[in-house]
Amino acid sequence: MIYDDKMAAHLSIHGVRPTRQRLAIANALFKDGGRHVDATCLHVELKTSAIKVSLATVYNVLKAFDKAGLVRRVILGCERVLYDTDPSNHHHFFVVSEDRVIDIKASNADGTSPKIPDGYRVSRVETVIHLVQDDPRESTS
Numbered sequence: 001m002i003y004d005d006k007m008a009a010h011l012s013i014h015g016v017r018p019t020r021q022r023l024a025i026a027n028a029l030f031k032d033g034g035r036h037v038d039a040t041c042l043h044v045e046l047k048t049s050a051i052k053v054s055l056a057t058v059y060n061v062l063k064a065f066d067k068a069g070l071v072r073r074v075i076l077g078c079e080r081v082l083y084d085t086d087p088s089n090h091h092h093f094f095v096v097s098e099d100r101v102i103d104i105k106a107s108n109a110d111g112t113s114p115k116i117p118d119g120y121r122v123s124r125v126e127t128v129i130h131l132v133q134d135d136p137r138e139s140t141s
Contacts, residue, residue: 014068024051025061029071029085036074036082036092036101074101096123 007026008018016022028045029037043058062083065071072087076094082101084092091104091114104114116122 011068011070014070016064016068016070020051021053021057022061022064024049024053025058026065026070029062029065029083034084034086034103036084038080038082042083076101093117093120095120 004023004027007023007030011018011022011026018026024046025042028042028049029035039055039058039062042062043053043055046053046058062071066073066083069087071083071085074082074084074092076082084101084103086103093102093104093114093116094100095102102117
């Protein structure tokens, strides 16, 4: 993916100041391309890094990356949040027995059912449609 000076520039372009800790987190987060990771697992990965980062810092940086559009939050239940390194518009399968998330590529949320991967069956469907409030300045009426 993107490393070192390129990563610093990438963060800056998205409005995130590239501190040493943010760069360490970004390099660990984006090292393997597309992935879904929670803050605790990322913190464990960072323990081998030369730059020490607290769990609270990992949470704060992931929130900042989400706000900047670098990652996307995937909420699994009321207490589990993963961060997806692909912030594009797409859906997810959650394989409960494997504790794994699989991307479903989709250009929009049109209500059609995605193809279930071979070897799996649907156990439950939950739909969450994330909304933002209209900007009255953009209204044409």
